[in-house]
Amino acid sequence: MRIAVYGASGYTGRLVVAELARRGLDVLLVGRDPERLRLAATEAGAPGAAVRVAGLDEPAALAEALRGSDGVISCVAPFTVHGEPVLRAAIAARCHYVDISGEQPHTKYVHDAFGVEAERAGITVLPAATDDGVPADLLAHLTAARVAPVDALVIAHRLSGGTMSRGTLNSMLANITAFTGGGLSFVDGQWLADADGVPTSLVFPGDAAPVEVAGLAAPELPGIPRHLPARLVTAVVEREFLARLSAVAAAEVVASLPEGPDAEQRADSGFVLVADAVGVDGRRARGVLTGVDVYGSTALIAVESIRRLVADGAKPGVLAPAEAFDPADFLGFLTRHGVRWSVTG
Structure with missing residues (x-):
């Protein structure tokens, strides 16, 4: 091969x-x-x-x-x-x-x-085919299956620790309107910006209280409606992450940064993906996936x-x-490399 x-x-x-x-x-x-x-x-x-x-x-x-x-x-x-x-x-x-x-x-x-x-x-x-793009899509599919037919699906992202590479930051600069504008949501068969129904707060796993979130131009979102019929498909991220991003979202700042995180910083980085699905009958399911080392993943x-x-x-x-891919089989492969996931509901 x-x-x-x-x-x-x-x-x-x-x-x-x-x-x-x-x-x-x-x-x-x-x-x-x-x-x-x-x-x-x-x-x-x-x-x-x-x-x-x-x-x-x-x-x-x-x-x-x-x-x-x-x-x-x-x-x-x-x-x-x-x-x-x-x-x-x-x-x-x-x-x-x-x-x-x-x-x-x-x-x-x-x-x-x-x-x-x-x-x-x-x-x-x-x-x-990234740390979020593939797992979020697979997790969404398995979570939605618990409550199908689905009315609404929200994918929530949380990043912790580590630092971003210059390549990631340059990608954000090249797509700054999408990143700061919240990206697109799939609503009633159409792709819309500033869509109704995007959550403004969410309780992440392990948290006692909700945190403020905002729409995210998530890379996995365009593929999800291909296999998951729903009235609403959208993605969010913590507002605190967007605030941190704005602090470095300038070309002169990015150029002055290291090429990427060192091994210790990579090991310190982590990500959480949450898939919240609501069926047309009101039933709810939640999928949660956690991983470490964003770039290694x-x-x-x-x-x-x-x-x-x-x-x-x-x-x-x-x-x-x-x-x-078979969603459960691929996620099962990732569990051998530090990823943990579950679906409840």
Whole structure:
């Protein structure tokens, strides 16, 4: 199994290469600068990994560089700026595609625009294979099944500890309107901004009282209505997180920061995902998932996603995680790597 990585010299890209090497998979690094790619391979524990040179502005060369690979993981952020060429090259090369985008506008664009092309190429495309993108979708599916048919589903995000990489912050800057505006919600079959019904407070697991929350441009949201019919699907995050984000959401601040958290900071970071589902009959269910090491978890999830697409197969097209994988089985895999999850109700 050969897996190509575009953006391998970036912070999360190197973690992805390291996870591929740890699994013993054949790694191909693709990009514009061969020396940076070789250095990234060595730093990630994959010295001697194959390198091919192709830029994002060279569609034919990029497709040729990916040709012969079984799949590609795109780590080239911001995805709304740089993501499309890698996806088009994967379709041309007929290799399965996942990316680590946390950008809702990109994820929605992929779902809206590339389904037919991916089907014709016979490949599966899975955007937002991240620490939140895949688990939130799978957790939502399992939670909603407890109360189906579903009236409303709310996904809540909480992040703790650690620091963000420059790549994450640059992605937020490139999508600042979506991030600060609360993103889109799915309401009565339409995607709306400033939708009614988005919660303003929520009690997270372990808390004695509710905290203020606001709408979140969550990357998993565009895929959920594909497999989960509901009147309302939306996502929220603690307002306190948005306040912290605003303190660094300036290009000059981001440029002065370290490339990403060190190993100790990564180990100190954690995430909580909550899926609250309400059935049309008023029944309620809650799914809760907790994990550690945001960036390490993203690398793990992206690699496991592409491995399953190649080894186990999925229908061609652009899919949400719950369409591509058995939700309980994938979450069961993650429990072996520090993730805990449950569904009640």
